[in-house]
Amino acid sequence: ETGVTQSPTHLIKTRGQQVTLRCSSQSGHNTVSWYQQALGQGPQFIFQYYREEENGRGNFPPRFSGLQFPNYSSELNVNALELDDSALYLCASSQRGPNPEAFFGQGTRLTVV
Amino acid sequence: GQSLEQPSEVTAVEGAIVQINCTYQTSGFYGLSWYQQHDGGAPTFLSYNALDGLEETGRFSSFLSRSDSYGYLLLQELQMKDSASYFCAVRPYGGATNKLIFGTGTLLAVQP
Numbered sequence: 746e747t748g749v750t751q752s753p754t755h756l757i758k759t760r761g762q763q764v765t766l767r768c769s770s771q772s773g774h775n776t777v778s779w780y781q782q783a784l785g786q787g788p789q790f791i792f793q794y795y796r797e798e799e800n801g802r803g804n805f806p807p808r809f810s811g812l813q814f815p816n817y818s819s820e821l822n823v824n825a826l827e828l829d830d831s832a833l834y835l836c837a838s839s840q841r842g843p844n845p846e847a848f849f850g851q852g853t854r855l856t857v858v
Numbered sequence: 859g860q861s862l863e864q865p866s867e868v869t870a871v872e873g874a875i876v877q878i879n880c881t882y883q884t885s886g887f888y889g890l891s892w893y894q895q896h897d898g899g900a901p902t903f904l905s906y907n908a909l910d911g912l913e914e915t916g917r918f919s920s921f922l923s924r925s926d927s928y929g930y931l932l933l934q935e936l937q938m939k940d941s942a943s944y945f946c947a948v949r950p951y952g953g954a955t956n957k958l959i960f961g962t963g964t965l966l967a968v969q970p
Contacts, residue, residue: 749900776956787862787945787960788901801954833898839956845891845908845949847958849900 748772749838751850758826758857766821766853770838777819778847779811780835788835794819795841823855831857860884862946862961869967870936878931878964880946887948890922890929891958896942904944905931933966941968 748771758764770777776795780788790803794813808824817838823830833854837847862882870876880890889908893901907913907922907929919932933940946961 778954778956778958780958780960785963787947787963788958790954790957790959793954793957795955801957803957835901837956837958841955843888845889845906846903847956849893849902851900852898854898 749836749848749850751834751836751853753853754851755854756856758855760826760828760857762826763822763824764826764855766823766834766836766855768819768821768836768838768850770817770819770836771848774838774840774848775817776839776841777813777817778837778839779819779821780837781805781830782833782835782852784832791821826857828857831855860948860950860959862948862959864944864946864961864964866962867965867967869969871969872936872938874936875932875934876936876966878933878944878946878966880929880931880961882927882929882946882948882961884927884948884950884959886951887959888951889949890920891947891949892918892920892931893945893947893960894942895945895963901945936968938968938970941966 778793779791782788792802833852892904895901905920922929947958
């Protein structure tokens with residue numbers, strides 16, 4: 746186990762709704778990244794938070810937003826859900842710096858119907 | 859843009875050796891990592907190459923050649939539990955410090 750926990754594990758939402766996914770990072774890690782993984786593909790970088798500020802974003806629209814809290818836990822919010830948002834959403838915690846290892850949570854499986 | 863290409867599937871038998879290749883097109887990166895993912899679960903870190911050459915971690919070894927834009931993961935003494943998806947990933951220069959760009963992924967099936 747990595748010490749990174751995500752909730753909920755599964756979620757079904759209707760197109761147009763909003764969703765909030767949560768992530769508790771590993772103790773001592775100050776950086777949280779979020780990834781979207783469609784079935785059969787590699788994870789795609791959504792954005793990253795360091796010290797409660799977004800410090801990098803992938804090719805995702807503004808309806809994908811996030812927060813990082815003082816305890817380094819994080820939320821991913823997606824507004825106006827679309828069918829293509831159906832995917833596994835992964836949270837990864839790491840320590841900012843040269844250490845390359847990222848610790849991933851089990852993910853949240855989001856289905857949009 | 860940046861892209862990392864991997865074979866989609868590889869099949870091998872228990873006890874054998876298998877190599878999973880990763881070819882990439884990227885402007886610059888800190889190093890090449892490998893992650894294992896079982897059946898849609900959490901990707902777990904396997905290996906990292908910051909410099910060209912071979913890195914060995916138990917049954918797993920990883921290789922990087924920046925001049926050839928190529929790397930591979932070598933799995934020895936294959937076990938059934940090694941059946942999983944394997945992803946190469948790079949940390950690109952610029953932008954978010956700990957951002958990872960993942961490859962297309964290789965599904966490894968280990969047969970008895």
